[in-house]
Amino acid sequence: MKKLDYKGYYFIAPFFAIFLTFNLYPVLLTFYYTFTHYEGYGEPQFLGLDNYVRILTDSYFLEAFINTWQIWGLNFALQLGIALFLAALFSDLRINIKGLGFFRAIFYLPNLITISSVAILFNIMLDWHYGSVNQFLLKLGIISEPINWLNQPFTAQASVALILTWMWFGYTFIVLMAGVAGISKEYYEAALIDGANRWQTFIYITLPLLKPIMLYIMITSLIGGLQLFDLPMLLTDGLGSPDGSLNTMVLYLYNQAFRYGNYGYAATIAYMLFLITVIFSGITFKSMYREAKVTKKRGNK
Amino acid sequence: MKKVLSMFLLILLVGVIAGCSDDSSTSDNGNNTDNNTNTEENNEEKDYSGEVLKVWSFTDELEDPITTFEERNGSTVELTIVPIADYPTKLRPALESGVGAPDVFTGEIAFLKEWTDRGYWENLSADPYNVDEWEDDYVPYVFDLGKDSEGNVRALSWQTTPGGIFYRRSIAEEVLGTDDPAEVGEMMSSWDKMFETGDKLKEAGYRLFPDEGAIRWFSKSEDPQPWVNEDNELVMTEAKLNYFDHAKTLREKDYTAFAPEWSPSWFAAMDGPVAYNGGWDEVDSEASKDNQTEVFSYALPTWGLHSVLKPNVEETNGDWAVTSGPAPYFWGGTWVGIYSGSENKDLAWEFVKMMTHDEEFLTDWALETGDVLSYLPVTDEIKGDFSEPFLDGQNNYEFFLEESKKIEPGIVTKYDQQIDTLLGSKVIDYVDGKVTKEEALEEFYKAVKNAYPEIKTP
Numbered sequence: 021m022k023k024l025d026y027k028g029y030y031f032i033a034p035f036f037a038i039f040l041t042f043n044l045y046p047v048l049l050t051f052y053y054t055f056t057h058y059e060g061y062g063e064p065q066f067l068g069l070d071n072y073v074r075i076l077t078d079s080y081f082l083e084a085f086i087n088t089w090q091i092w093g094l095n096f097a098l099q100l101g102i103a104l105f106l107a108a109l110f111s112d113l114r115i116n117i118k119g120l121g122f123f124r125a126i127f128y129l130p131n132l133i134t135i136s137s138v139a140i141l142f143n144i145m146l147d148w149h150y151g152s153v154n155q156f157l158l159k160l161g162i163i164s165e166p167i168n169w170l171n172q173p174f175t176a177q178a179s180v181a182l183i184l185t186w187m188w189f190g191y192t193f194i195v196l197m198a199g200v201a202g203i204s205k206e207y208y209e210a211a212l213i214d215g216a217n218r219w220q221t222f223i224y225i226t227l228p229l230l231k232p233i234m235l236y237i238m239i240t241s242l243i244g245g246l247q248l249f250d251l252p253m254l255l256t257d258g259l260g261s262p263d264g265s266l267n268t269m270v271l272y273l274y275n276q277a278f279r280y281g282n283y284g285y286a287a288t289i290a291y292m293l294f295l296i297t298v299i300f301s302g303i304t305f306k307s308m309y310r311e312a313k314v315t316k317k318r319g320n321k
Numbered sequence: 322m323k324k325v326l327s328m329f330l331l332i333l334l335v336g337v338i339a340g341c342s343d344d345s346s347t348s349d350n351g352n353n354t355d356n357n358t359n360t361e362e363n364n365e366e367k368d369y370s371g372e373v374l375k376v377w378s379f380t381d382e383l384e385d386p387i388t389t390f391e392e393r394n395g396s397t398v399e400l401t402i403v404p405i406a407d408y409p410t411k412l413r414p415a416l417e418s419g420v421g422a423p424d425v426f427t428g429e430i431a432f433l434k435e436w437t438d439r440g441y442w443e444n445l446s447a448d449p450y451n452v453d454e455w456e457d458d459y460v461p462y463v464f465d466l467g468k469d470s471e472g473n474v475r476a477l478s479w480q481t482t483p484g485g486i487f488y489r490r491s492i493a494e495e496v497l498g499t500d501d502p503a504e505v506g507e508m509m510s511s512w513d514k515m516f517e518t519g520d521k522l523k524e525a526g527y528r529l530f531p532d533e534g535a536i537r538w539f540s541k542s543e544d545p546q547p548w549v550n551e552d553n554e555l556v557m558t559e560a561k562l563n564y565f566d567h568a569k570t571l572r573e574k575d576y577t578a579f580a581p582e583w584s585p586s587w588f589a590a591m592d593g594p595v596a597y598n599g600g601w602d603e604v605d606s607e608a609s610k611d612n613q614t615e616v617f618s619y620a621l622p623t624w625g626l627h628s629v630l631k632p633n634v635e636e637t638n639g640d641w642a643v644t645s646g647p648a649p650y651f652w653g654g655t656w657v658g659i660y661s662g663s664e665n666k667d668l669a670w671e672f673v674k675m676m677t678h679d680e681e682f683l684t685d686w687a688l689e690t691g692d693v694l695s696y697l698p699v700t701d702e703i704k705g706d707f708s709e710p711f712l713d714g715q716n717n718y719e720f721f722l723e724e725s726k727k728i729e730p731g732i733v734t735k736y737d738q739q740i741d742t743l744l745g746s747k748v749i750d751y752v753d754g755k756v757t758k759e760e761a762l763e764e765f766y767k768a769v770k771n772a773y774p775e776i777k778t779p
Contacts, residue, residue, distance in 0.1 A: 061417055080771055149586045261746050278410055279739060280772040
């Protein structure tokens with residue numbers, strides 16, 4: 021009888037075989053490489069903690085860290101702001117906008133375009149002389165001479181942030197609307213009867229009840245944002261110009277590994293990135309969770 | 322029951338693992354019978370019918386030669402094209418492990434020097450290839466680039482890719498008084514003369530170059546020295562230091578059109594006036610006309626004519642000519658060699674030989690594509706016959722061959738591509754006025770050190 025118990029293991033064996041070979045083994049091997057100088061072939065040269073010492077004093081990595089945060093922060097603020105505004109608009113009983121499904125699809129569309137196509141599209145639109153963005157602003161008289169968007173650190177970062185916002189606000193909106201749909205209509209009806217205005221309804225009903233959803237959005241966006249790579253890579257020279265302002269952490273990792281062949285150091289960057297992601301996800305989770313608790317207490321009183 | 326199950330799972334696992342490692346053993350044998358007849362015609366060729374040759378490259382330019390090759394000896398060639406951006410990354414694991422590796426693969430100049438020393442390519446200086454005997458048949462710098470650090474030839478190239486300055490004849494005629502390539506070349510033959518020409522063009526409302534990066538090749542080859550010497554020291558020549566100043570001069574004197582290489586405006590400037598308001602008919606007012614300008618010349622190599630200028634030019638077709646700049650240079654190039662772990666070296670060698678040392682094939686190839694060959698016995702034969710309508714009948718072939726012979730061999734290192742890119746971006750920072758020359762240099766050294774910790778920087 022007891023023998024039969026082993027049968028189940030055979031069924032889960034393929035998963036573990038694949039997991040061990042393709043997930044765990046590379047992760048551990050990468051960890052080993054963080055202690056070495058490895059050029060992608062031959063024998064890795066053992067360095068001890070040199071790579072870690074280097075990364076902690078590496079001004080390029082620090083720059084990449086700050087850049088990543090700046091781009092992600094601007095993008096996230098805009099993205100969440102727009103999505104929240106739209107969610108409030110579409111959930112408002114007084115306005116009662118028709119065609120939610122249609123708008124949802126429209127808002128989500130930019131997300132379906134391959135990132136490389138987006139990069140080419142915006143590269144043309146943001147071109148200094150010929151770009152339609154500059155032409156448009158010039159014709160409207162908002163600017164008197166064309167702006168070289170991708171040649172100044174601030175405008176370059178803002179461009180990337182705005183493109184990301186454009187791509188992702190639809191997704192955030194859909195997730196938020198799912199959250200809004202989960203809020204009982206009775207709260208809103210009660211608020212309406214009590215004479216709460218739109219702002220109050222939004223601040224005291226929608227927002228607190230959306231907190232778990234927003235936490236989810238924040239953490240997924242943070243993890244995605246810290247891995248920001250493709251747009252900065254494709255929009256300018258792939259080295260992070262102008263002035264290194266588009267040098268993100270993953271772009272730096274990519275360049276160290278595949279451009280310069282420093283696989284050992286790139287592995288170290290990857291582990292630092294992992295550490296940073298864990299720390300900030302933890303902070304986000306903690307702070308959001310605590311605030312949620314406080315609100316709940318207040319509600320009970 | 323249990324045994325059956327475990328057998329089943331074992332087979333499944335083996336299948337999964339085998340599936341990962343093997344991707345091409347299923348190639349067809351159906352072609353044997355069809356192709357047998359072809360080989361009869363050519364007695365010199367050995368019969369390879371039924372054999373499969375795997376070729377990897379990063380462009381589709383090998384497609385036609387492969388068809389010729391298949392027709393000649395009845396073999397089947399599987400060409401895998403990997404986009405250039407992924408090429409080294411995709412190839413490396415295959416070449417390192419030998420699993421799924423090609424028999425023949427091409428290499429671009431950007432990673433050529435790294436690969437020649439990795440032993441990926443078969444040593445062609447050894448038996449039975451003995452290509453050292455062919456050395457005199459090739460453009461010196463091209464043959465030299467295929468050698469590893471011990472002087473053994475690892476890869477050969479059928480082409481040579483020297484550069485020149487492509488300029489607009491009508492503008493030259495108007496401003497410089499002549500459109501003759503030799504005379505215009507004389508006006509561009511030194512930095513001072515070039516700036517003088519730039520000044521004349523500026524006064525007539527034209528711009529010498531689209532952007533400041535156009536002069537990088539001349540700065541690089543003015544004083545030909547490798548970027549990194551035997552002691553792993555970065556060699557910063559006076560010419561490279563002057564690159565900063567020359568680029569700044571171009572910008573300050575307004576000799577360029579603010580159209581960075583490969584940008585939409587860079588392409589647009591080939592075919593007519595560019596302006597801040599260019600391309601938008603409605604805003605074609607008097608004011609915007611003042612902002613308009615035309616670009617006089619582009620620094621481009623052989624392939625620039627066919628792959629850059631021709632596809633992007635309509636209006637100015639036939640209005641171009643090519644001449645030399647302050648220093649001879651080359652840009653790009655494709656080399657081909659045999660994978661050292663190949664089990665099909667005979668056939669692979671046949672292919673490499675056809676691509677690089679077959680007069681009949683190379684003559685056809687050159688006449689058809691206009692590609693400038695590095696194999697001199699053929700080029701000597703055909704160079705007189707070229708007349709390029711795009712260049713108003715100029716013989717660009719002869720021009721480029723002469724240029725290619727002036728190029729100093731042996732100065733390319735595996736670091737070149739990346740260090741050039743780093744230098745270029747720092748020069749632009751300086752030209753844009755974001756940093757001083759000293760700061761730009763310092764940042765350049767720092768970036769090199771960061772990319773290659775083993776290099777000693779000044």
